[in-house]
Amino acid sequence: MLLIDKPPAPYPFTMLFKVFPRDQVNTPSGRHSVTFFYGNNGKFQYDSGYANSYYGAQPYPIPAPGGPGKWEIAAGQNFGTSTDRVTRDSSSNLGSDKAADAPYIGFNRWYSQAFTARDAGPVYEHRFYVDLPSTAPANRITSERFSDWQHPPWPAIVMGQTPDNGMGLSWGGEIRWEEANEIIRGVQIYDALLTEAEIIARAQCETDSCVLSVCASDPPCPWFLNMNPTPTDIADKSGRGHHATWVGPGRPRLWTNGTAAAAPAISGVSATNVSTSGATIDWTTDQSSDSQVEYGTTISYGQVTSVDPALVTSHSMTLGSLAEGTTYHYRARSKDVSGNAGLSGDYTFTTSSSADTTPPVVSAVTATNVAAANATIQWATNEPADSQVEYGTTVSYGQITALDTARVASHSMHLTALVSGTTYHFRARSRDAAGHLAIGEDSTFTTSVAASQTAPRASYAFTEAAGTSTADGSGNEFDGALVNGPMWTSGHGGSAILFDGVNDKVTLPSTLDVPTLPFTLEAWIRPTSRAGWRAIFSKRAAFSAAGMRLDLGLRPTVGSVYAITYRSMLYFSYVPALNAWTHVAIVADASGTKLYINGTLQQTLGALLLGTDSTAPVAIGSTGDNHDPFEGTIDDLRLYDRALTQGEIQSDMNTSLP
Numbered sequence: 001m002l003l004i005d006k007p008p009a010p011y012p013f014t015m016l017f018k019v020f021p022r023d024q025v026n027t028p029s030g031r032h033s034v035t036f037f038y039g040n041n042g043k044f045q046y047d048s049g050y051a052n053s054y055y056g057a058q059p060y061p062i063p064a065p066g067g068p069g070k071w072e073i074a075a076g077q078n079f080g081t082s083t084d085r086v087t088r089d090s091s092s093n094l095g096s097d098k099a100a101d102a103p104y105i106g107f108n109r110w111y112s113q114a115f116t117a118r119d120a121g122p123v124y125e126h127r128f129y130v131d132l133p134s135t136a137p138a139n140r141i142t143s144e145r146f147s148d149w150q151h152p153p154w155p156a157i158v159m160g161q162t163p164d165n166g167m168g169l170s171w172g173g174e175i176r177w178e179e180a181n182e183i184i185r186g187v188q189i190y191d192a193l194l195t196e197a198e199i200i201a202r203a204q205c206e207t208d209s210c211v212l213s214v215c216a217s218d219p220p221c222p223w224f225l226n227m228n229p230t231p232t233d234i235a236d237k238s239g240r241g242h243h244a245t246w247v248g249p250g251r252p253r254l255w256t257n258g259t260a261a262a263a264p265a266i267s268g269v270s271a272t273n274v275s276t277s278g279a280t281i282d283w284t285t286d287q288s289s290d291s292q293v294e295y296g297t298t299i300s301y302g303q304v305t306s307v308d309p310a311l312v313t314s315h316s317m318t319l320g321s322l323a324e325g326t327t328y329h330y331r332a333r334s335k336d337v338s339g340n341a342g343l344s345g346d347y348t349f350t351t352s353s354s355a356d357t358t359p360p361v362v363s364a365v366t367a368t369n370v371a372a373a374n375a376t377i378q379w380a381t382n383e384p385a386d387s388q389v390e391y392g393t394t395v396s397y398g399q400i401t402a403l404d405t406a407r408v409a410s411h412s413m414h415l416t417a418l419v420s421g422t423t424y425h426f427r428a429r430s431r432d433a434a435g436h437l438a439i440g441e442d443s444t445f446t447t448s449v450a451a452s453q454t455a456p457r458a459s460y461a462f463t464e465a466a467g468t469s470t471a472d473g474s475g476n477e478f479d480g481a482l483v484n485g486p487m488w489t490s491g492h493g494g495s496a497i498l499f500d501g502v503n504d505k506v507t508l509p510s511t512l513d514v515p516t517l518p519f520t521l522e523a524w525i526r527p528t529s530r531a532g533w534r535a536i537f538s539k540r541a542a543f544s545a546a547g548m549r550l551d552l553g554l555r556p557t558v559g560s561v562y563a564i565t566y567r568s569m570l571y572f573s574y575v576p577a578l579n580a581w582t583h584v585a586i587v588a589d590a591s592g593t594k595l596y597i598n599g600t601l602q603q604t605l606g607a608l609l610l611g612t613d614s615t616a617p618v619a620i621g622s623t624g625d626n627h628d629p630f631e632g633t634i635d636d637l638r639l640y641d642r643a644l645t646q647g648e649i650q651s652d653m654n655t656s657l658p
Contacts, residue, residue, distance in 0.1 A: 001161040002234060003247045007038065008191030008223050010155075011119035016203055017159075018186030020110050033181045035113075036159045073115065073128040073141050080128065080143035112186070112203040118193050132203040135196050159184055160252070189224040189242075208237040231337045232288065232311075264289040264334045264342035270403065271349035274435035276324035279349055281332060283315050285342065289334035291315040299329050299346060311337060325353040352434025359436035360385045365428050367445035372420035375445055377428060378412045381438065385430035387411040395425050395442055407433060421449040421645045446647065456638045457519075458512055460620065461657030464488070465495040470506060473657055480506040486621065491635035492524040492581045493656030497621070501529055501631025505622030512618045514539060514549050514610065518589035518643035521552055522652055526581050526633040530559035533628035536584070537637065540624045541616040548611040551623055552586055553630065561595055563588065567609035574602045581635075583653045589643040599650035 019035050070081045112132040118125045128141040160180040188202060188211060198218060205211045208227045215221035225238040231252055234244040264285040273280040281293045288311035296302035305317050315334065322328065328351070332344040360381040369376040377389045384407035392398035401413050411430065418424065424447070428440035459473040460480060465488050472478040486497050486504035497506065521537055533556050540548030543566055550565045554576065561572040563586055572595045576582040585596040588608045595602045617624030621634060636657045644652075 001247045002159040002229075002244050004157040004159075004189070004224060004242065004244045007155055007157045007189065007242075010038065011117050011124060012191070012193035013038075013117040014114065014188075014190040014192060014194040014199070015116075015157075016112070016114045016186065016188040016199065017184060018110055018112050020183035021181070033179070034161060035180060035182065035184060036115075036157060037161070038155070038157050071128065071130050071141060073126055073143055080126075080141040114194075114199045114203060116193055116199075129199065133200045135200070157189070158247070159187070185229060186227050187224065187229065188222045188227075190220055191223045192220040194220075212238070263340040264336050266332050266334055266342045266344040269332050269344050269347055270405075271330070271347065272435075274349050274351060274433070276352050276354050276434070277322050278318060278320045279322065279328070279351065279435075281317050281319065281330055283332045283334075283344065285313050285315065285334045287336055288313055289315075289336045289342065291317055292333040292335075293317045293319065293330055294333065295319055295328055295330035297323075297326060297328060301329060301331070322351050324351050326351050350433050352432075352436075356432065356434035356436070359438040360430050360432050362428050362430055362438045362440040365440050365443055367426065367443065370445050370447060372448050373418050374414065374416045375418065375424070375447065376412060376414050377426055378410075379428040379430075379440060381409055381411065381430045381432075383432055384409055385411075385432045385438070387413055388429040389413045389415065389426055390429065391415055391424055391426040393419075393422060393424060397425060397427070418447050420447050421642075421648060422447050423645070446645070449645075449648065457641045458508070459638045459657055460506075460636070461494065462488075462491060462496050462635055463494050463658075470497070472508075478509050478512045480508050480620065483507050489633060491633060492526075493636065496524075496633045496635035498633050499621040499630040501531070501534075501629050503622070503626065503629055505626070505629065506620040507624075508618040508620065510539075510615050510617050510624075512539070512639075513614050514639070514641070515614060517608065517610070518587070518641075520585060520587045520640040520642065520644040520649075521638070522583070522585040522640075522644075522649065523637040524581055524583050524635040525576060526635075527554060527559070527576055527578055527631065528633075529631040530554065530557055530578070531631070532556045534630045534632075535619070535621065535623045535628040536630060536634065537618075537620055537639070538623040538628070539613075539616045539618045540611070541613055542625055543623075543627075545611050547613050548616050548624070549613060550608070550610060551628070553628060561586070563593055563605075563608055565609055565611045567611060568606070570605045570608060572603050572605065585644070585649045585653075587643050587649075596646065596649050599646070599653045601646060 015036065017035060021033065072081045111130065114129040114132060116127045118127070124144065126143045129135060129139065130141065131139045186206075194202070201214050201218065202211055205214060206227065208225055211222060211225055211227065222238045223240060224236050224242045224244070226234060226236065226244070234246070236242045236244070264287050266283055266285055269281070269283040271279045271281055290311060291308040293305045294301040294303070305319065308317065315332065319328075319330075327348055329346055329348050331346055333341065335341045360383045363380050363382075365377070365379040367375050367377055386407055387404040389401045390397040390399070391401075401415065404413065411428065415426075423444055425442055425444050427442050429437065431437045456474050458476060458478040460470055461473050462470055464470055468482045470480045470482065472480070482497070483505050484503045486499050486506065488495055489498040490496065499505070523536055525536060527534060533553065535551055535553040537553070538551045540551060542548065545566045548566060550563065552563050554560065555562050555571060559575045559578075561574055561576070561584060563570045563572075570593055574595060574597055576584065576597075583598050587594040587596065590607055592604045592606055593608050594604045620637060621630040622628060638652060638657070
């Protein structure tokens with residue numbers, strides 16, 4: 001039974017529910033199939049002629065005391081029954097009874113129902129709406145009783161059962177006494193009297209959120225709510241904390257659209273810690289279930305572990321007293337809270353021989369066929385063993401391949417979904433038939449960069465050596481124009497551009513943008529002054545969050561490298577030397593902003609927050625709005641829309657742009 005303890009006072013009171021009454025032919029004669037009962041949490045008895053229960057609502061079984069197959073409400077000692085019958089008529093709910101094997105019209109379908117209790121004083125009216133949205137007289141039952149009746153000492157609501165038959169026992173003390181033979185959902189309880197319009201609006205809801213949405217615009221809201229309860233979720237969804245509990249040894253089954261819920265799905269079955277006399281069987285299920293293992297030396301098994309009743313999704317059972325050097329068949333069993341049982345396929349393991357006391361030796365570990373997104377790890381062992389690889393971007397690894405249980409001496413595992421241009425740590429794992437595990441030493445490989453990612457977004461070699469324009473070597477046609485007379489001079493490799501620190505600059509198309517992280521900017525620079533702000537690369541119309549993307553350059557006086565966006569002010573500590581060539585690379589991604597000097601990582605600061613102006617002017621050697629002119633020489637400037645690795649930065653540093 002579902003128990004809701006300490007419910008609201010009986011007047012005023014409204015309860016809505018959806019019920020699917022099933023054929024009652026197996027219900028003992030004269031007993032009801034109770035949807036809910038509001039009464040005493042404990043002994044059910046009559047005090048001074050009045051029951052210490054409030055009321056109930058239930059479809060009758062066949063036969064029933066008040067007529068064949070009718071709906072009923074009980075309020076104290078007053079009863080009300082429906083005009084229309086639930087059963088036994090092939091054309092309508094009225095008419096004479098048919099043969100016992102006639103179709104049971106009215107059962108095996110959903111009803112939306114409601115119960116209200118009204119304090120009219122001195123008469124208390126109880127009303128049962130049998131088949132909403134109809135509120136016609138034929139679809140409602142009314143019962144009255146006077147106010148001089150006994151209140152239960154410990155009020156409670158139960159669903160699916162009533163108190164026992166006055167035997168002084170707790171709920172359900174007598175087997176099958178008025179137990180529900182039906183499916184129940186859509187439970188709503190209100191500590192208020194809802195109007196018929198409010199009842200109909202809420203009865204049409206199918207989800208908790210629908211009820212809460214309706215009540216937000218048309219109060220009141222429910223005291224208890226769970227539109228789709230399950231055996232493992234009977235919590236109050238109203239937000240008021242009136243959670244229900246299960247009472248009794250049984251649990252209901254979960255039903256969906258009138259069909260039983262699926263049994264637990266079992267996966268990941270494996271045997272670990274295999275020794276001369278034991279093994280551990282592990283598996284997972286898609287829902288919380290108990291644990292049990294069948295095992296034996298043949299497919300017929302013949303032995304079974306005790307059931308571990310704990311309901312979990314990760315299972316582990318230990319087998320003992322096994323024969324050494326023997327192959328065992330086994331399979332996993334798991335049963336959910338409703339008794340639905342799942343069964344795995346057949347698996348085998350072989351216990352080790354007492355002569356085998358050492359793990360295998362792992363050797364010749366190599367990474368081959370390394371590409372942008374995959375690699376193959378190969379190794380050897382001195383005895384047959386299974387295969388598995390741990391891998392990740394640190395020595396903590398974090399990822400592991402599926403276990404290949406085939407025992408071999410030459411091993412090969414394929415890694416996929418890797419990140420291009422990334423260094424990976426990895427180590428091999430192999431376990432022999434005796435269960436001894438060997439783990440290889442840490443090794444590394446670096447994935448290649450996909451061809452589509454290698455080209456920069458824009459690049460400037462400044463090889464023209466004369467004229468007022470410079471070409472974008474990326475092929476994306478972000479060609480530059482020399483403005484205010486920057487001079488051509490010898491560079492780090494070939495020619496370069498000398499900026500006078502007054503107003504020289506190279507303007508680039510404003511369509512060149514750095515819209516998101518990551519990005520990388522590289523350049524050879526030869527500064528000759530630290531007197532002011534010295535911009536190397538800029539996209540800005542004004543120094544504001546909405547007027548720029550970013551500025552990259554050198555700070556005044558101290559001369560250290562900066563990356564600023566108005567929203568972020570990142571100042572690195574490294575100061576490039578004056579009158580000397582320095583290769584500077586700034587790599588910005590969501591994890592942080594790195595400064596590489598001459599191919600070596602110098603410092604990492606926080607993530608850069610880019611400005612929002614996508615159309616701001618772009619310049620080399622100055623800001624887009626003509627501030628912070630660079631004084632010195634710039635050569636081989638590259639801009640990428642990805643984060644370069646240290647190896648790629650070193651390759652660019654050592655290779656002049658053509």
